[in-house]
Amino acid sequence: MIPSPDRRLVDADVVRRLIARQFPHWAGLPVRPVATNGWDNQTFHLGDRMSVRLPTAREYALAVDKEHRWLPMFASRMPLPIPVPLAKGVPGEDFAFPWSVYEWIDGEPAGTGAIGDLTGLAAGLAAFLVSLRRIDPVGGPEPGLHNWFRGGPLRIYDSQARRAIEVLDGRVPRDAVTQIWESALEATWDGRPVWFHGDVAAGNLLVRDGALAAVIDFGTCGVGDPACDLAIAWTLLSGASREAFRAGIDVDAGTWARGRGWALWKALITYDADAGAKRVVDEVVRGT
Structure with missing residues (x-):
């Protein structure tokens, strides 16, 4: 850990x-x-x-x-x-x-009630992340302590996630979350390294006049597996907005499964400290 x-x-x-x-x-x-x-x-x-x-x-x-x-x-x-x-x-x-x-950059953090069209925001965010992935990755920083190993194998947090599942037994559906976590680990990545943001969260998306206006806080960016950028699909999006994001982000099923795993890991380890973590776990369990 x-x-x-x-x-x-x-x-x-x-x-x-x-x-x-x-x-x-x-x-x-x-x-x-x-x-x-x-x-x-x-x-x-x-x-x-x-x-x-x-x-x-x-x-x-x-x-x-x-x-x-x-x-x-x-x-x-x-x-x-x-x-x-x-x-x-x-x-x-x-x-x-x-x-x-x-x-x-002027704007309000997303998730504060400022979003006018969540599906439109999801599509715009997907286009932004696709553009980031298209930037030449040569010379970019590989996963490491500088970004808490975002872009690397999800397995680095395996013991932490499993410990959280044990501690939260009875408060989260243990069998379901274990299966989702193990599916994420099995969906290993062997693609070409690309740029990723590393912390695509509501607080790092700025909204102005109800629409996505900017993306901030690139402290965890790097070059590697972009699956960590997909966690937003379960932490902020749902239903039609999640579908729009998935349609626009252009990733394979394995990358989507790893993104779901990133969302689950963060929700599990922050469950007792973050009031929104329970909702995220629920979304991860309900939403593919």
């Missing part, structure tokens, strides 16, 4: 000092926390059109150089906006890791 990182959080005063020392031309801009923060990074507004993104642990900081290298290249090839780094900071002023300044 991969250990949990030792997260370190900071406040806006630390960010102000970092900006003042390293990027003094921005020192006069106001700094304030964003409304909703993620787990791997803390994000702060810098003025009205920029953001500061700070890894919360050493392991998450491994993604900083990767994002600065690849995201500018991705941006010109994608059908939707993605975050573009403007500057890279170095450790200092009570902060131990490299960090970034990004362009700000």
Whole structure:
């Protein structure tokens, strides 16, 4: 089992000092926390059109150089906006890791009631991920600690998933989830490595005027098996929207089964901490 990182959080005063020392031309801009923060990074507004993104642990900081290298290249090839780094900071002023300044993208996280047409969002997201897979993968980072082995074999989390199934016996349908998990493991991948996002979740999809407006947070991106990007089919989508996503994403049955396994694994290990995990397990069991 991969250990949990030792997260370190900071406040806006630390960010102000970092900006003042390293990027003094921005020192006069106001700094304030964003409304909703993620787990791997803390994000702060810098003025009205920029953001500061700070890894919360050493392991998450491994993604900083990767994002600065690849995201500018991705941006010109994608059908939707993605975050573009403007500057890279170095450790200092009570902060131990490299960090970034990004362009700000307006929008609300999906899943907050802002989606006007979930089926349309699903089709647009599928097109986005297909475009990402078409980018030349040569030189891209293979699965590793920098992205918690997204894009690698699902089997790396086998013991963790089975332990969760044991602990949750009586709260989840043990036989059904075990069968789904084992089917995902059996659907091994031997395809050509492609780019994947790695964390296609509602919080990383921005919606504006009810429609998908941007995809953010590429910290777990890499080159390998794209099945991890399919978990959204069970965590956010259902019914017609899931069908539209599957029709547009253009993957074989084995990749779809592994994507279902990724969704199940995450729901099982977060079952007691995430109020939505039970719904995800239910969707995985009910929806193929």
